[in-house]
Amino acid sequence: MDFMTVPKRLPDAIRDKSELLEPQIGPLPTILVWGRICKTKPNRTIMVLGATGAGKSTLINGMINYILGVRWDDSYRFKLVDEGQGKTQAESQTSEATVYKINYREEFQIPHSLTIIDTPGFGDTRGIERDKEITQQLQRLFTQKSGVSEIDIVCFVTQSALARLTPTQKYVFDSVLSIFGKDVAENIRILVTFADGQRPPVLEAINASGVPCPKTDDGLPAHFKFNNSALFAYNQSSDDEEGGFDEMFWNMGLRSMKRFFAALNQITTKSLTMTNEVLRERQQLEVSVENLQIQVRVGLAKLEEVKETAEKIKEHEAEITRNENFEFEVTVTHPDKEDISGSGNYITNCQQCHHTCHYPCGIPNDSDKSGCAAMGSDGNCRECPKKCIWSVHYNQKYRWVYKEVKEKRTVKELKEKYLKAKEAKSPIQALISKLKDEYKLVQNQVVELMKKSSRCLNRLKEIALKPNPLSTPEYIDMLIESEKSEHKLGWKKRVQALTHMREKAEMMAKVERGETLLQTSVTGTTDSKQDQTKTSTNAVKDQTKTDSNEKGQNSEHHTVQDSDKDHGTDQVLNQDHEN
Missing domain, CATH: 3.40.50.300 (P-loop containing nucleotide triphosphate hydrolases)
Known part of the structure; x- marks a missing residue:
């Protein structure tokens, strides 16, 4: 006796055989x-x-x-x-x-x-x-x-x-x-x-x-x-x-x-084109703010090094005049490797600059580093000092950090490092000037990072559906208090992470307000904190408006350098070293 074959229902057929x-x-x-x-x-x-x-x-x-x-x-x-x-x-x-x-x-x-x-x-x-x-x-x-x-x-x-x-x-x-x-x-x-x-x-x-x-x-x-x-x-x-x-x-x-x-x-x-841009801008902002925090610390350390060196030279001027090998001790900042092999995170390090450009990074393979958030559309890094090509960036087991160490120096060594033969007539003043130039270089790098961060923030206001809640210090304070009151499993570790995030949020808030980030609390300073803030605000705002205008760029750098003179540092650095 023949029976008709009854076709299986779709779910019955799938139960028997899946194409996963x-x-x-x-x-x-x-x-x-x-x-x-x-x-x-x-x-x-x-x-x-x-x-x-x-x-x-x-x-x-x-x-x-x-x-x-x-x-x-x-x-x-x-x-x-x-x-x-x-x-x-x-x-x-x-x-x-x-x-x-x-x-x-x-x-x-x-x-x-x-x-x-x-x-x-x-x-x-x-x-x-x-x-x-x-x-x-x-x-x-x-x-x-x-x-x-x-x-x-x-x-x-x-x-x-x-x-x-x-x-x-x-x-x-x-x-x-x-x-x-x-x-x-x-x-x-x-x-x-x-x-x-x-x-x-x-x-x-x-x-x-x-x-x-x-x-x-x-x-x-x-x-x-x-x-x-x-x-x-x-x-x-x-x-x-x-x-x-x-x-x-x-x-x-x-x-x-x-x-x-x-x-x-x-x-x-x-x-998802606009959403992609939001994600890209957020990641670029994260990288810029991370590097901004580092550069501010480096800048402050460099300023202290300049001040301390100038003070030691002035203090021991007589001995230095008689003996170029006279030693004095100053605090300096040096790059150092910090092991991250056990963190489970990836990183993007520049081998030419010895600089950490993005950490943590989501890209593990060196061959894919062109997609790192630190890289620009031209394939060059936006974060390392020399703006190197992406192909010299690697995922490694360490990151570059800056540590303060005590270092002994002599004026002879400083002359050999910084001065040219034609500057030998007034070596002390020329030496101090060179040290100041180093600080100004870091200061200008900070302003560049501020401009970049400011552009990201402004663009995100235009295109993002909602602000990132972790970009507002007050919002993070609310989360910290909530964690402390709820005492859920692992709350201390989360509070620690939130506290670290709050530092970044504070930095972003200062960038948005255009505040100066390299305060120089120098004895004898003559300008007010309000004037410092105003100077830095105008520098960043002017540059944001005139990115394509060369004249505007020169004006901005001039403003930053002049603001350094206003900080009273010159009262220590520009002492008359002639007998």
Whole structure:
């Protein structure tokens, strides 16, 4: 007797055979591809973001079961995201940004292919350095050829019951939104998890926090409600009442998914070009501020060296006149190697300048250093003193730091180092002048870094959806106080990282205000701190306005050098050394 072959339902067929490819290994986030590419159907891309424990992984698993048409009474469920074992709720179950490319097949419940970008949870116990890693992963994903270049919906996943955002929760919202360009605002949707039939309290909290996203007619953030509690529930329960509730939640989940994917089809796809620029500017700003902090310390140390040398020469002038080999001791700053082999971080060092241009850097391979945030579009480094080509930069097991050491000197050695034969008539004055020139060189490098940082800040104001919350000292103070009061596991380490970040935020705030960064607290100074600030402010602002104007550049450098004279340093350095 012949029987007709009954075709299997799509989910049954997939259960028997999956076409999951191996993940890529390397700096690009993991990409998992399901099915063969369907050229006749469009592709939609969604990004799923949120705090640790918001329910992102379960939501994505709910999506794949909906897409494949899994029914309540089926004896199986699919998991696209494996949350893993042995991790606490305080740590994100998803450790790396992962891209799931689900290619269209007949019997799909949606009329297109789907790309899901699953991100690790922001704000877990590993702190702000971990959040920075996530941002770097997304930047690589958006810029690599095999990555993602456009997006349809940015899904911000949050729990329904949050009636008020704690400082940490607000930080998560602001951190996520600061990644994107302003043009993505209308593509943001709130996905509310653990929801019931009532209005989710979190929507009012989101409104109060100023999240930029489209609003419904009643003024609430555009959102979708989900309750995935029945997704993996046992569907063969003998308790009719319990089984009835689970099936009810299952059906609610189906309706929510149907509404979500229907809305997805109506949204205009956005390019990630502006978002890429935001990420690039943020990384460049981070590198510039890091180097600015170093150069300010070097500048202050150099100033002290000049002062101390001048004072020692003046103090022992008689002995020096009689004996050029007379020794005196000064404090100087020398570059030194600091081992980072156990940190797990990558670095970009310039071999020609012996300078750390970017640390930590997200690029491990020397052959890929052209993509480091320190490199300009012309392939040259923007951070090392000689602006060297990218190919002389390497990932190494140490970074260059500056350390103060005591050093013995003689006037004879200083003359040989700094003076030419024609300057021998007034060697002491010429020597002091050369030392001052060294300080002015560092001072000008600081101004250059200030200009660069200022340009980044101004551009980010124009294009970023939200400011980086960690660029504001007051915001960081709020997070520090929150960590201290909550006392969650690892809070001391997070406070330490936040304190370090606050120093950078203070530096950015000073750059934005145009304040002078090389204060020279010299005895006998005649100018006021207000005048110093005004001088530095005008120098940076004038240069920002006239970057392409050579006259403006010369004027700016002249202003900085003159401000050094105003600092009263010359009262010590320009002593009359003639007998």
